Amino acid sequence: MKENNINFINKFKISLYNIKKYNDLIILRFSHAIIYSIILSLIAGSILGCINFSNISKFQKLVKTTMENEKYEFELHDGILDFKNSPIKSESGKFMILVDTNIGLEDVDTIRNIIVHKDMAMVILKDGIYTNTGGQKAEYKYSDMSLLVDKINNESLIKSLDYMWIFKYIIFIASIIGTYVSYIFNSLILSLVGLLLSKINNINLKYIDVLKLCIYSMTLPIIIRIFYPLGSLSILIAGVYLILWMNRIRREGTI
Structure with missing residues (x-):
């Protein structure tokens, strides 16, 4: 296969399930690997961004429906939340809002x-809010928030939801950037391991060639990451591709 014939689709197929053709990728210029990583990150990040966008939209709808119900009447003043019908819980599929102002x-x-089994959960307590979004946990104290008004109630909260579209687009863009940063970072970490393995196995590889292979071998983890956060497992999965290729090269004795 000539260099000019290896388009993105062919690189994707080779990277995903055709390890014996990794030799065709290693002869390509490093710029090819960078462009490949950018395109794959744009695709995977956009899909992930759309999923997050949709989840936030559903969550926004749930919050609005909840706040329009009289039994959820509340008032936040001086960093303390007064909720008349606490505790109370509202669920919609994998989304949940729990209000319990009896605890902090x-x-x-x-x-x-x-809330551990929910994709997106918000727990509203007497002195702050606890959120769990896809395993990402955060806590916010009312007293630490810079509020533009002295107090907040149902009506003011519903009005503030109109500005949530800004947050949704920020999340969409952040999903793409986060995907690419994670992609390159994991590739760099794996390349150090790959360089060490190449020395141990007496495979004459330049660092730039190892890095190119690591970028291509990260294809499957990037795809899985759309639907499930892998964390450090991304390096492990990509490492399997790298080891299989090196074992093949060691057996054949040539690149």
Whole structure:
């Protein structure tokens, strides 16, 4: 296969399931690998961004529906939340809002088992908010928030939802950037391991060639990352591709 004939689709196929043709990728210029990583990140990041965008939209709808219900009447003043019907829970599929103003953030461990199986959960407590979005946990104290008004109630919260579209687009863009940063970072880490393995196996490879192979071998982890956060497992999966290729080269004795 000539260099000019290896377009993105062919590179994708080779990277995903045709390890014996990794030799065709290693002879390409490094710029090819960078362009490949950018295109794949744009595709995977955009899909992930759309999923996050949709999830936030559904969550926004749930919040609005909840706040329009009289039984969820509340008022936040001086960093303390007054919720008349606490505790109360509202669920929609994998999304949940739990309000319990009988406890504070220091007691959040007592309700973790209730929200652990939800893709997106918001726990509203007397002194702050605890969120769990796809495994990403965060805590916010009302007293630390820079509020433009002295108090917040149902009506003001519903109005603020109109500005949530800004947050959704930020998340969409962040999904693409985050995908690419994770892609390159994991490739760099794996390349150091790959360089060490090449020396151990007496395979004469330049670092730039190892890095190119690592970028291509990260294809499957990037695809899986759309639907499930792999974390450090991304390096492990890509490492399997790299080891299989090196074993093949060692047996054949040539690149």
